[in-house]
Amino acid sequence: MQTMAAVQKQRSIGSIQFLPVNLFAAVMGISGLSLAWRQASKAFGISTAIADSCGMIAVLIFIVLGVGYLTKWFLYPQRVKAEFNHPITGNxxxxxxxAILLLSTVIGMYSERSGQALWVTGTTLALILCVVFVSRLLNGNLEPVHKVPATLVPVVGTLDIPVAGGTMPFPWAHEINLMSLAIGGIVALVYITLIFSRLAHHAPMPPGLTPSLIIMIAPFEVGFLGYTNFEQRIDPFASLLYYFGLFLFIVLFFKVFRKSIPFSASWWGISFPIAALTNAALKYGMYVDSWPLIAVSVLLLALLSIVIVVLFVRTVSMLVNGSLLKG
Structure with missing residues (x-):
């Protein structure tokens, strides 16, 4: 009876073997929301309670997903291998x-050493993955239709290294940050070109992949944050990155936010690019000290907060009704 009950429960909530790796984007989005509210607290003199709460939620979700995915890897290694080798999902x-790099900043607010340890871990993994995925690109025989915005994710990871570690005290951190900006910036330019070509010359992406269009703003806004953290200033080049990312977001907004696109875990892919844009807008608005730009940053912060809440509620609903972990 107990065995039957366990099987019935597994059927009702799904199986760990179907845990999608793209759910780690939730940690990215919520961490980005925490950092955005922390910027807002400094800029507008408001409480850090929201930033602290979002940070704790991001840490808890990462722990749960980390344990869950390690369990999937242990019990169903072939599924993890297939997911990693998939031309789209693998990204x-x-x-x-x-997620680890962003958490290094969140946790670094409370424990400097823990933040540094996470940054070293995230940096190592990000650089390794970038090598792997660029190598895949150069293997040849890739289908043009597989060059979707999601292919930018491993590249953006290298740009996040200086975002989280622009002020790391290690004597070698300066060169690592500079190298990461070089790799992420040039490779992102190549990938953006391939993605624009695919979107312009081939059939539209399936509805399930449409939300990932927002990922296209990430290299510009994450690049802005990484570059300004590294340089410790905002110059015209940084301004160009910010403004083009904002322009691209406006163009893509009306293509993505439509009722006809069904909800799935892949929608979390929009959270971090919007979080990067919001953090960049707050930083740039405070630098220029112009009320229209500050107003834009406030509107983006409100939008990001609403998006994260909606995604969180709908994801929990999917988990409860069993559709999130269903094959």
Whole structure:
């Protein structure tokens, strides 16, 4: 009877073997929300309670997903291998080191050494994954239709290294950050070109992949944050990155936010790019000290907060009704 009950329960909530790796994007989005509210607290003199709460939630979700995915890897290694080798889904493994890098900043607010340890771990994983996925690109015989925005995720991971570690005290951190900016910036330019070509010359992406279009703003806004953290200043080049990312977001917003696109775990892919844009807008608005730009940053913070809440509620609903972990 107990065995039958366990089987029935597994059927009702799904199986760990179907845990999607792209759920780690939730950690990225919520961490980004925490960092955005922390910026807002400094800029507008408001409480850090929201930033602290979001940070704790991001840490808890990462622990749960980390344990869950390690369990999947142990019990169903072939499924993990198939997911990693998939030309589209495999790119979302880049969400893991990015999540670690962002958590290094979140946790670093409370424990400097823990933040540094996480940054070293995330940096190592991000650089390794970037090597793997660029190598795949150069193997040849890739289908043009597989060059979707999600292919940017492992690349954006290298740009996040200086975002999280721009002020790391290690004597070698300066060169690692500079190298990461070089790799992420140039490779992102190559990938953006391939993605624009695919979107312009081939059939539209399936509805399930449409939300990932927002990922295209990430190299510009994450690049802005990484570059300004590294340089410790905002110059015209940084401004160009910010403004083009904002322009691209406006163009893509009306293509993504449509009722006809069904909800799935892949929608979490929009959270971190919007979080990067919001953090960049807050930083740039405070630098320029212009009320229209500050207003834009406030609107983006409100949008990001609403998006994260909606994604969280709908994901929990999918988990409860069994559709999230269903094959």
């Amino acid at each position: 979302f493994f880049g969400t893991i080191p990015i």
